[in-house]
Amino acid sequence: MSQNRPKTTNELAEQARASNVEMSERVCLDMSHFKSVLRHLRKVDDNIILRMNTTNTAAAGECQIMFGVLQTAYARRDHDIEYCLRVLDRKIDERRAENTPSFSLQTQRRWLDGEHGVERIVRRRTLNVFRTRCPFFELPKEYIDILESKQR
Numbered sequence: 001m002s003q004n005r006p007k008t009t010n011e012l013a014e015q016a017r018a019s020n021v022e023m024s025e026r027v028c029l030d031m032s033h034f035k036s037v038l039r040h041l042r043k044v045d046d047n048i049i050l051r052m053n054t055t056n057t058a059a060a061g062e063c064q065i066m067f068g069v070l071q072t073a074y075a076r077r078d079h080d081i082e083y084c085l086r087v088l089d090r091k092i093d094e095r096r097a098e099n100t101p102s103f104s105l106q107t108q109r110r111w112l113d114g115e116h117g118v119e120r121i122v123r124r125r126t127l128n129v130f131r132t133r134c135p136f137f138e139l140p141k142e143y144i145d146i147l148e149s150k151q152r
Helices: 009-017 025-029 031-053 060-097 103-133 141-148
Strands: none
Touching: 009 031, 009 060, 025 031, 025 060, 031 060, 031 103, 060 103, 103 141
């Protein structure tokens, strides 16, 4: 498979689901591994942009499919970030109960919480391209809010 060829819609949908990428407590507690997973999960946005630049997006069906892929990717990343925040909160609470320092876990949690901001930026960028390529597709209000929110 060529690296430069835009992915098919089915390949994009599978990449968005990322069923081959397992999120676990071990991944959450290993920052470098978690960063690698997020990079992998965010590639779907880059591939959607490539795909939209080479696809007839005047067809409403194609825009609907692409938007569905984006929604799947966003939901997966939200789920994984929230899951890992819960894991870290639990580990921090366990350390407090044991009266053991948890500075590295707290630092990791702050970094992970900051990933929400990165997600907003990635989504805004992708949704801007989407809206440009699919101008007649009506985005749900929550996505319009992302586009209209101020960059942080």
